Amino acid sequence: MSVLVSSVVMIGMFWVVPTGLALLDGPSPPGRDALRRAWPLLALPGALALWLPRSGVSTALAGVYALATLALALQAPARLMLTRSLRPSEIAVLTALVAPSVAGLAFVAERASYPLFGFELDILALTVPHFHFAGFAAALVAGLVSRTSDGPGARFAALSVPAGTLLVLLGYFVDDWAELAGAVVLTAGMAAVSVLTLRERRELAADPLTRGLLAVSALVLVATMLLALSWALGEATGLPHLSLTWMAATHGLGNALGFAVCALLARRRLATDRTPPALLPRTELPA
Template identity: 45%
Template sequence: MSELSPVAADLVRGVVGLGTVVVLPLGLRLLGDRVVPGSRSVWWPLAGLLAAVSVWLPVGLPAALLALPFAAAAVELALCAARARSFATAVALATPLVGAVALVAERAGRGLVGFSGDYLALTVPHMLFAGFGACLVVGLVAHASDTRLTRTAAVAAPAGVLLVLLGYFVSDAAELVGAVVLTVGLWCAAAATVGLVGSVAARVPLRVGAVTIVVSMVLALWWAVGEATGLAHPSLSWMATTHGVANALGFVLCTLLGLRLLPGSPEPTGLTYPEIGATQAGPLPTGYRHLHVRHLLAPGSTPRDVSVLGDALLRWHVHEAARIELLRDGPQAVPGVRVVSRIGVWPVRLSEPCEVVWVERVTDRVGFGYGTLPGHVFRGEEAFTVERDDAGDLWFVVTAFSVPDRWWVRLAGPLTVVGQRAYLRLLARGARRVLAADRHSVGTMA
């Protein structure tokens, strides 16, 4: 850290330790196991502690080795970004990996994509606080209060972080644009925190954070304008000791502590939507995307076909025939049984947990409905039935209502419907296989 003054260098080391040992584990606890499995594990602060120790050692192999567990933890967090409910939270989970890679390279005394020394060292706290901390705060505030301010913050803050990161490789002017966008996002989030309702113990740190980020980002803008235009601006050491410390202690840490003290609901363990059973009784609730699909299985069917195929559907044989991996805690569908559909192949593989909420078996209709549990990429309910109409035709019918519960699913938009319909075609094909096998068996016995 030759370009930083000794005081600034020590402050940067201390801020890195604060981020890895305190802020990151605290943020993960606020997210909960629904987003980061094992969010309360001692693994996170332990990996952070090793990283915090590494920055005080001389540059070399021992320091780099101590930073590796934190890099492994950062990889695990980045993989959890797909589970995030918002773009801001996804960026928060992905950016520590950038800081961790920079930390390992700097501790080993190596350059990285044209950067070395102070710039790599400063990338670590920047990704921990402007990246993880600030974006996490924005995501949590947007979840606590859905307003125009929070919606703006939830887009502008993570976009600003990414633009600043891109500006490192493009130009100082691009970095200035990123700083402006980031400032807008953080100031919107700060304004929103002032309106959050909670105890005095929660409101005080929230207001400290709001005031601090206003001042802190003025300094950031001053620095960015100076770098882009050549106008007089603070030195690197001065920015580290003012903007850096204020952002870490005054905004990120205080705001996370305030959010931690706000009243909140416990981590959800049951169904993630309130309209339980609506796919059976109807009508489908508003505010969701509705889906109703019918696949003809066989014209001129018999009541026996309904009974045999319905029994196969309730015993999960239709899913098996469709070659869909299904983990379940019961041999057949009954209310309360939980199942996990595993779709795709590694590394793109989704595990979709659901719970059966109703089962119906009558002469011309057999089926069940299940609802989403925490961890599913959607919220809602889906029903699968085998139905025989007045003409004697046999149908595989799917009725569903759902909304995306992950940021990237919302981003995919209409493509999610294409994926859902492809999945349902697989199930219909499985139903036809079951029916064909039964008819073949009956014909052979005859």
């Protein structure tokens, strides 16, 4: 993998996934908290595999991380059994829990120099960050932001981001036009997330830093998704578009830092602001 892609993937492995898991509310399936706390340790073999040449050693290290993503994916049916809910926001959260396992599978194949399903190694390498950020982070944020509003826009955001991600994945197996359809749905869903985020900024964020983080995540999201849409359109029609290298440097880096990191930082601050302070012990009053 390139230095840029490997660096972005490390952000997803070490920070985005455990931070996102800490933001989940609702019932906690057995093992979720332990998995979240252990995640940086589980990500360490994967991070080492990123910087080693493709070999049996790097494949084995990637396999350790892939097993962690599989354990995370198993949290989805466990959560569903507890919530017994398929509300749009829950569908988005379940999608987020499953998405890293797609990255883990692609990661193992890429490190093993195996063209999984016939995909070139460069495509497999880019699938790894894609399903950490467009898969996990975007679906999770869509699920969280839709809980602050019960309107049709919130439901659309929570459903279209997972649907668009799935359609893009299916487009890999069908053709460029199917991938373009997925990009259209995903871009529309991300635009809805951006609108809801700006509404949150106005209604919920009190301090300037949180407001700034929400604004950056919303505006960068629109720009990066327009780049993704133009790339998918160019692939389908032959119109001029950015190369994969430039897409990684613009769309990929913007989605990782400008959207995912800023959005999760802002939501962590919002969650802290909503947490009631611990009750202070009463002091004895003088008689």
